[in-house]
Amino acid sequence: AQSVAQPEDQVNVAEGNPLTVKCTYSVSGNPYLFWYVQYPNRGLQFLLKYITGDNLVKGSYGFEAEFNKSQTSFHLKKPSALVSDSALYFCAVRDEEGDYKLSFGAGTTVTVRA
Amino acid sequence: NAGVTQTPKFQVLKTGQSMTLQCAQDMNHEYMSWYRQDPGMGLRLIHYSVGAGITDQGEVPNGYNVSRSTTEDFPLRLLSAAPSQTSVYFCASRGPGGGEQYFGPGTRLTVT
Secondary structure, eight states, X not given: OXXXXXXXXXXXXXXTXXXXXXXXXXXXXXXXXXXXXXXXXXXXXXXXXXXXXXXXXXXXXXXXEEEETTTTEEEEEESSOOGGGOEEEEEEEEETTTOOOOEEXXXXXXXXXX | XXXXXXXXXXXXXXXXXXXXXXXXXXXXXXXXXXXEXXXXXXXXXXXXXXXXXXXXEOSSOTTEEEOOSSSSBOOEEESSOOGGGOEEEEEEEEOSTXXXXXXXXXXXXXXX
C-alpha cells in the first residue's frame, strides 16, 4: 500500500522568508511524486513532479522540491515566500509499478503574512 | 482546450435522493478519476477508469457508481444520497506515462 504524510497542518511564515512544506511517503516500488496547490474555492493546480533524474525539481511560481530516497521525503521549498503563496498544499505519490492510483496527504495550510 | 469540466458547481440534496455529477475532458486522456475532499483528510479516490469501458474502485467506493462509455465523459452517480456524502468532489484526468493529473473545478455537494 502507498501513503503520504504531511506532518504539519499549518505553516506560517513572513513574506520574504524561506518556505518549506514537508512530505514523506511510502511505496513498494519507485515513487512518482507530485505537489499540488489549492486556492480557496478552486480546484487543484499542479506545481511540480519527480519521476526520475535530478533530485532537485523546479516547478511553477518559483517552487522547488528535493527528492530524498533514503529519508523517503519530498519537501516543497520556496526561497522567498509571497503573500499570494497562501494556500493549501498537497503532496501526492503514485507507485511506478503500473498502479494508477494517486494517494494524497492531508494537506498543509500555508499562511504568508505581510 | 477547456481541460476538465464539472457540473454542477453546487448541489443540495435530501437524504435518499439520487443525482449524477458530470465530468468531461477534452485532452483525449485515457485515465480519469473521481476524488472527494473532506477537511483534514486530503483527497480520497472514489473510482477510476483507465479507458472507455473500464472502471475500478478506489479507496472509498461505497455509495457511488461510475461508467465510462466514451473517452471524454466519466459521470459519478449517487444512487441514494446520505449526509456522509456531503463533500467536495473533484474529477481528474491524466495522459499516459508518469504525467500529472489535471483537476476540474469541483462540485460542492451538501446532503441534508
